[in-house]
Structures are given as C-alpha cells and as structure tokens.
Amino acid sequence: MPTVRTNGIRTYYEDSGDGPPVVFLHGAMSDHRIWAERMQPLATDYRIVVYDLRGHGRTGGSERNSYSIDLYAEDLHALVEALNLDRPAVCGLSLGGMIAQAYAANYPNEISALCTFGTRTPTILSRGEWVERRGTPKLADALSPFLDPNRLWNVLDKYYEWRYGEEAIGDLEAAERLQRSHAAEFPEVREEELAKIDDVLASYPSVSLDHSSITVPSLLMYGERETESAIRHAGYMATEIPDAEARGIPNAGHNSHVDNPEFIIESLREFFATAVE
16 A cells, blocks of 8 residues: 655555656545546556545544644645655645645645646635535534534535535536445545544635735636536636636536546646646
C-alpha cells in the first residue's frame, strides 16, 4: 500500500503515468477512487497522482482536534514535496476544489495550473446561499445524535436531491457504486473525523483567500445542471483570477466525474496543452 509521510500523517496515494505532474483531489466523505480510474486516459501524457485527504479513505484520521482548509493545503504541499512533483497542476472537486484554491493562493510558485469542479469560494454571493451555508451544518448537528456518520451523509445527499433535484446532484447511484468498489479495502470515515470535516465546511466562509494572488492559468468547471450557487462561484472565480475561464460540463450535475468524464478529459487535455509545461 503506497503511503508517504506528510505533515505528521501517513498519506495514501496512487501514482501512474509519466510526464508533467497532475494531482487530483476528491470531495468530502469520498476518497481517491473518484479519480483513479476515470483519469487514467491522461496517464499516457501526464503523471497522475490521486490521494486520500486527511480523515478519509486509507489515509484515515489524525490526532489533531480540528482541521481547516489551510491545513489541507499544507498537507498537499507536503505531498508535493515528498513525491518530488515539480510545479504540478492541481485539480479538485467540491471540497478538493476549495483546497486547490487555497494551495494556488498560498503556494503560487509551486503550481503550474489550477482546475476546479463544482466548488465554491469562501465568499457568500447571495442571501439564499447565506441561509444554506449556515443552515445545513445546523441540520447535520441536529441529526447527528440519531444517525451514524455515513448514514447522516446519505440523508444530507437526499436532502440536496429533494431541494435541487436529481439533475443538480448528478448520478448519485453511479457515484456510490464507484465508492463501493473495493469497499472492504477502504474504511468508512470515522465519527470523530466526520465532525472535523463538517467543521471545515461550516467554517469555510471565514477563510481568507485572495483570488487575485492566483497567477497560474485556471479552468473553473461546473456541471451545467448544478445549482445556481455552484455556477455563480465558478463565474466569480473567473472574474477574480487574472488568467481564468469558467466552463460548463454538459449533461452533468455535481458528480460530474461520473456524469461526463469524457468531456472532463477532453477539456483537461486542451487546457494542459498550453497551461502545463
């Protein structure tokens, strides 16, 4: 099982291909499997690295009492150094996209390109979004005494599906099947780790992030069926980052990695051809 020491933990990762390095980050309550097989076509031209974030998958938890976006960015920096990755492109979905933004802003000389999928910025861009981003953690807290952590996340998925519709979430069943592959080999997120991850998401609006300091080429993608909020944040980043493009993924919701991976691969090939040295 390939692991490397990063920032006080043992991080599980998988590494394939040869060429300019590209690191993919998964979302909350997920792990590296969402990218591992889907992005293999890129390994013919690039070195593809996928890994399990702190608190997730085979990396597992740590003794820290709390986590933060900046801590996750530090973990990524330690992984880049440990694997001797020279200015990798960094691509992240949802929570992974939040971390990727922070990494690009905090380590501007150690990244070649930024790509995000269905993610948000710390900035709250509408009144409805303020209610959602403040209210959902409270809903999770209210339900947590009655449900185990993984069941709780399933309930929250169903809530989002009810509120925004199946199309906005994407093919949730396909995403779950992907996560269940080799399930016995990948432990579920422990309850104490879930609380730390919830706190990261709840505190995200308080994160200080200057998008104008992100100087690398940036491709900011979103499923065309996602919520208006996700689409709005991609557009916001495109106006704040000097060299950036927002691009919709056709026939895709939040789980764009299972809804339309072919379009993602095609877009990344086009983007990397000029953005990655």
